[in-house]
Amino acid sequence: MAMFVEVQGLTITAGDAGQEVTLVDDVGFGIPRGEVLALIGESGSGKTSIALALLGHARRGCRIAAGSIRVGDLDLRRLEPRALQRLRGTRIAYVAQSASASFNPAHTLMDQVIESGVIHGIAPRAELQSRAVALFRAMSLPDPEHIGARYPHQVSGGQLQRVMAAMALVADPDLVVFDEPTTALDVTTQIEVLRSFRDVLRARGTTAVYVSHDLAVVAQVADRVVVLQRGRMRESGSMADVLGQPQDAYTKSLVAAHRGHASPATAPTTSAASVATATPPASLLQLRGVTAGYGRAGRDGLPRQVALHDLDLDLPRGAALGVIGESGSGKSTLARVIAGLVPAARGALELDGAPLPPGLSGRSREQFRRVQLVFQDADTSLNPAHTIERIVMRPLALYHDLRGDAARAEQRRLFDLVQLPQSLSGRYPRELSGGQKQRVSLARALAAKPDLLLCDEVTASLDTVVAAAVLELLASLRRELDLSLIFISHDLGATRSVCSELMVLYAGRCGSAARAPRSTAHPCTRTRGC
Amino acid sequence: MNSWWAGLRALPPSGWIGAVVVAFWLVVALFGPWFAPHGVGEMVSQEVFDPISRQFPLGSDYLGRDMLSRMLLGTRYTIGLALAAALLASGSGLALALLAAVAPGRIDEIISRGMDALISVPSKIFALVMVAAFGSSVPLLLLTAAVTYAPGAFRIARATATQIAALDYIQSARARGESRTAIALREILPNLRGPILADFGLRFVFIVLLLAGLSFLGLGVQPPNADLGSLVRENLSGLTEAAPAVFAPALSIASITIAVNLLIDALPGAGERR
Numbered sequence: 001m002a003m004f005v006e007v008q009g010l011t012i013t014a015g016d017a018g019q020e021v022t023l024v025d026d027v028g029f030g031i032p033r034g035e036v037l038a039l040i041g042e043s044g045s046g047k048t049s050i051a052l053a054l055l056g057h058a059r060r061g062c063r064i065a066a067g068s069i070r071v072g073d074l075d076l077r078r079l080e081p082r083a084l085q086r087l088r089g090t091r092i093a094y095v096a097q098s099a100s101a102s103f104n105p106a107h108t109l110m111d112q113v114i115e116s117g118v119i120h121g122i123a124p125r126a127e128l129q130s131r132a133v134a135l136f137r138a139m140s141l142p143d144p145e146h147i148g149a150r151y152p153h154q155v156s157g158g159q160l161q162r163v164m165a166a167m168a169l170v171a172d173p174d175l176v177v178f179d180e181p182t183t184a185l186d187v188t189t190q191i192e193v194l195r196s197f198r199d200v201l202r203a204r205g206t207t208a209v210y211v212s213h214d215l216a217v218v219a220q221v222a223d224r225v226v227v228l229q230r231g232r233m234r235e236s237g238s239m240a241d242v243l244g245q246p247q248d249a250y251t252k253s254l255v256a257a258h259r260g261h262a263s264p265a266t267a268p269t270t271s272a273a274s275v276a277t278a279t280p281p282a283s284l285l286q287l288r289g290v291t292a293g294y295g296r297a298g299r300d301g302l303p304r305q306v307a308l309h310d311l312d313l314d315l316p317r318g319a320a321l322g323v324i325g326e327s328g329s330g331k332s333t334l335a336r337v338i339a340g341l342v343p344a345a346r347g348a349l350e351l352d353g354a355p356l357p358p359g360l361s362g363r364s365r366e367q368f369r370r371v372q373l374v375f376q377d378a379d380t381s382l383n384p385a386h387t388i389e390r391i392v393m394r395p396l397a398l399y400h401d402l403r404g405d406a407a408r409a410e411q412r413r414l415f416d417l418v419q420l421p422q423s424l425s426g427r428y429p430r431e432l433s434g435g436q437k438q439r440v441s442l443a444r445a446l447a448a449k450p451d452l453l454l455c456d457e458v459t460a461s462l463d464t465v466v467a468a469a470v471l472e473l474l475a476s477l478r479r480e481l482d483l484s485l486i487f488i489s490h491d492l493g494a495t496r497s498v499c500s501e502l503m504v505l506y507a508g509r510c511g512s513a514a515r516a517p518r519s520t521a522h523p524c525t526r527t528r529g530c
Numbered sequence: 531m532n533s534w535w536a537g538l539r540a541l542p543p544s545g546w547i548g549a550v551v552v553a554f555w556l557v558v559a560l561f562g563p564w565f566a567p568h569g570v571g572e573m574v575s576q577e578v579f580d581p582i583s584r585q586f587p588l589g590s591d592y593l594g595r596d597m598l599s600r601m602l603l604g605t606r607y608t609i610g611l612a613l614a615a616a617l618l619a620s621g622s623g624l625a626l627a628l629l630a631a632v633a634p635g636r637i638d639e640i641i642s643r644g645m646d647a648l649i650s651v652p653s654k655i656f657a658l659v660m661v662a663a664f665g666s667s668v669p670l671l672l673l674t675a676a677v678t679y680a681p682g683a684f685r686i687a688r689a690t691a692t693q694i695a696a697l698d699y700i701q702s703a704r705a706r707g708e709s710r711t712a713i714a715l716r717e718i719l720p721n722l723r724g725p726i727l728a729d730f731g732l733r734f735v736f737i738v739l740l741l742a743g744l745s746f747l748g749l750g751v752q753p754p755n756a757d758l759g760s761l762v763r764e765n766l767s768g769l770t771e772a773a774p775a776v777f778a779p780a781l782s783i784a785s786i787t788i789a790v791n792l793l794i795d796a797l798p799g800a801g802e803r804r
Contacts, residue, residue: 339705360704368707381698385720394716395706448706 003030004207005037005054005175010067012049012058012231023049023062024231031224034205038222038239040254042213042463046231051177051211055092056084071175089116093168095161097180102164103152110148113167122171135166138203139196158189162196169206176201176208182217189326194220213464215254216493219243227251257468283350284484285338285452287313290347292337302345307333309508310347315452320478320485322499324492330508331488332376335454338486339373352451369399372445376457378437382429388440389425395447414443418473435466439473446477452484459494471497545796551789555782559609562602570603571595571754579765579773589774591765597775600756604779607757609786611668611741615675616734622676623683624726628714630684631691642688649681653740661749671750675737686729687722694718724797731794735787742783758783 012024024046031037039047049062056076058064069076071092076084088094096102103112114128122128129148136144139162152160161181168176181197182190198221201208212218218225219239226236227250235248246252290311295304307330315321325331336342338349343359350356351370357363375381382391392411396402402410415422418439429437438458445453455474459467475498478485489495495502503510541549568574573594580590588597626645630638660674694700695718703717742759744750751757756764761779768776 341701341705360707363707365707368705371705373702373705375698375702377698381702383699383703383717383721385723398706398708444702 002032004033004072005031005209006068006070007050007054008068010050010053010069011065012046012053012062013065014062020065022065022231024053026067027226027228027231027233028067029224029226029233029236031207031209033207035223036201036208036210036221038218038225039209039211039228040213040215040218040225041228042465045228047211047213047228048179049231050228051094051179051209054175054177054209055088055094057088086120089173090120090122090171091174093171093173093176095165095168095176095178095181097183103160105152108149108151109155109163112152113148113163113170116167117171120171128170131172132166132170135169135200136163138200139163139166140192140199156189158193161193165197165200169200169204174207176206178208178210180211180213183212183214190217197221215243215257215464227254253465253468257464283314284317284319284352285313285315285486286348286350287311287338288348288350290337290344290349292333292342292344292346294342297345306345307342307508308337308344311508311510313503315484315486317451318482318484319501320487320499322495322502323486323488323505324490324495324502325505326490329505331490331505332456333508334505335373335456335486335488338452338454339371341373365399369395369448370451371454372448372450372452373454374438374441374445374456374458376460378434378441379429381441382437384429387426387428388420388432391429391440392443392447395444399448410447414447417446417477418443433466434462435470438462438470442470442473442477446481450483452486455485455487457489458487459489459491467494474498541796544792548789548792548794548796551785552793555605555609555786555789558602559606563606566596566599566602568596568599570600570756572599579768579771579775582774588778591761591775592767597778600761601758601778601782604756604758604761605782607668607751607755608738608741608759608783611672611675611751611757612734612737615672615737615741616679616730618672618676619679619733619737620683620726620730623680623685624687624722626680627684627687627691628718630688631695631718632710632714641684645681645684648677649685651678653678654743657740657744658747658749661744666744666749666752668751671741671744675740678740679733679736683726683729683733687726690722690725691718694721727797728794731790734790738783738787 007030008028010024010027011022013020013022015021027046027050029037039050041047049059052059053064053069054071054076056069056079064077067077074087074091076087079087103109110129110132113132114125117123117128118125123131132148133144136147141147141159141162147155147159147163155163165176165178165181178197182193194217200206201221210218210222222239224237225239225242227234227242227248229250235242235246235251242251243255246255290308290313291302291306292308293303293306297303311334313321323331323334333342337344337358340356340358340360340363348355349358351367356367382388386394389411392414393402393407396407396410400410411425412422415425420436420439420443424432424436429440432440441458458474459470462470471494474485474487477483478498485498487495487499538546538549574596575586575590575594578590578592578594580586580594582589586596586598588601591597591600626641630641656678657674660670664670695713700713700717703713708717741750741757742762745757745759746763748760748763750760753760753764758779762776762783765773765775765779
């Protein structure tokens with residue numbers, strides 16, 4: 001089969017001559033006309049460098065050192081910069097990660113969509129406009145005839161991302177490069193955008209390269225896949241082959257992480273079931289009619305911006321509740337309300353049958369100990385001036401009056417529990433990787449010996465493989481320590497792998513069943529063993 | 531002790547120069563007066579504005595007193611006063627800033643507005659009024675300098691501290707049930723080190739200059755004692771004769787302020803730590 005796009009021996013280096021760092025090492029692949037190739041890998045795998053090389057571009061400080069890049073009958077490495085510039089936007093188009101950063105807020109969407117077509121004189125303005133409208137319709141954007149007259153701030157992030165794809169496609173390019181176009185979107189929007197991308201690509205037979213770190217996303221759009229790690233190709237082939245029979249160890253771990261999301265983990269379900277039979281269903285935590293938000297309290301006693309409306313929640317001892325919702329649904333507020341950081345304006349909280357004061361001030365040391373919060377971003381939730389040993393030992397002194405050797409022994413046990421090397425104990429947080437920092441956060445929370453662990457998007461800032469490892473750790477800790485867990489996430493897959501129950505938040509209320517795939521139509525969308 | 535040594539060795543050359551010069555002046559301020567060859571008010575030379583000689587290493591001043599002896603004592607006044615005042619200003623500013631960062635909003639508001647009122651008073655005028663009202667004495671100079679420079683130190687520390695107080699690790703400490711004192715001292719204070727040290731260096735230099743300025747006007751340390759500023763002033767007429775009596779104290783002030791800045795800038799944490 002003749003390849004439409006062919007890349008051979010591509011090597012990209014960074015740094016000055018003599019002390020270069022190789023970012024991409026001898027990568028080669030081909031794409032037949034009309035197919036979509038996915039470049040997948042974690043951050044630092046060189047996927048974006050390769051994508052930019054397909055536009056004949058290298059980032060500042062980087063350089064295409066060797067190899068050939070052929071698109072159709074053009075050899076990109078032989079072209080003059082001026083000729084390359086003419087190519088971009090017409091024959092090769094690029095869709096960037098953040099659409100909101102790529103649009104000029106002062107011009108209408110339509111002007112920006114057809115701008116490059118007008119500049120390059122591809123077709124008359126009217127012709128381009130009708131093409132754009134057709135694309136808007138194909139992308140299932142609302143009101144395709146008139147959406148072009150709006151300004152970028154008048155459409156949502158997901159819509160803007162689709163407009164940006166329309167901008168790339170309007171000149172009918174030979175090749176479109178998508179650089180993580182859905183990463184910045186939340187899950188429900190991501191699915192809609194992906195679906196419209198796929199439909200448009202299929203219908204028009206566009207050749208495309210799709211860069212992503214997320215196998216689940218790539219599996220929906222691509223025909224072929226190239227797996228990258230640290231600038232080297234680990235595996236390539238058709239999507240079905242790589243997903244079905246991964247050959248390489250790294251690919252296998254990616255696929256396993258993907259599966260772990262896709263299929264429910266068995267262990268937590270059984271443990272929840274056994275807990276349910278072993279003990280009477282006593283609630284550890286109970287929320288009744290909780291309303292909370294931000295800003296100064298108004299005359300009715302409610303804060304100006306209400307984030308949670310009249311929420312009820314019962315968490316049995318030993319249960320793991322997943323709370324999912326889009327950004328802005330109030331899910332992080334829920335964790336902060338339970339932890340007391342955002343006092344509930346109305347409603348009551350009960351911990352183990354005893355009332356829990358809404359704010360921090362009324363709570364006893366014991367109540368503080370029993371509820372522990374793990375933050376989303378491990379980079380900012382660890383004090384940069386403390387060694388991680390000191391961070392983990394603080395709750396030991398605070399709650400258990402452990403000091404000296406006893407505290408040190410307990411700290412070593414906690415490090416083992418969260419699988420942190422003991423050799424790290426004297427280091428500072430900035431010297432640790434993202435996954436290690438999140439483990440330190442977990443160890444600090446576990447040091448309190450809590451009854452309830454609140455996890456707020458703990459895997460959101462981690463790579464797929466690292467996130468899977470942290471999820472696995474959480475699930476096993478829950479089994480070993482008989483913890484109750486509230487796991488807050490926008491990622492249904494991640495939630496499913498640790499949780500036995502599910503709650504969907506939508507605009508600060510328990511969400512509708514329609515928004516939760518695979519859940520029963522209970523008013524407060526709860527499913528046992530989902 | 532070991533970590534101190536390691537920290538010193540990691541200094542860039544400019545930091546080394548600063549450290550050596552600062553150490554020299556500290557030693558002079560601490561022990562210098564004991565080795566003064568003559569009394570501070572003793573007239574020992576028949577001539578005024580003697581050039582450098584074996585008998586008078588820094589010449590003699592406008593009354594024929596030994597300049598070296600006067601410099602040794604003047605250094606103690608300048609450095610001792612400025613250091614104490616800077617410590618007082620930065621210390622009280624920092625303490626109030628930590629209080630403002632962890633206390634409820636109303637207390638923060640009261641402290642901040644009070645400091646704003648103080649900061650709006652011009653420093654030289656304030657010092658002049660204080661001296662005019664109460665007469666010049668060492669404790670008064672100390673207090674005046676501290677009050678003048680505390681609001682600036684407070685502003686810097688509060689801005690940094692409130693920024694830190696909004697971060698997740700402070701939220702995490704609050705959710706853990708830590709007391710306000712523990713949050714201020716354990717969680718916030720260590721992260722203020724860099725900016726506060728840099729600011730302390732600046733305050734020290736400002737205070738040296740303020741005191742020198744006051745002494746130059748004759749309102750600082752009173753005769754027969756003198757700090758470096760008054761030494762410059764009283765020997766000003768020696769300028770026409772290029773007497774060392776006027777250049778020595780002037781150069782000393784310059785070298786102290788520059789060296790302190792070199793050292794502070796080179797300290798780890800002054801810029802890159804955060």
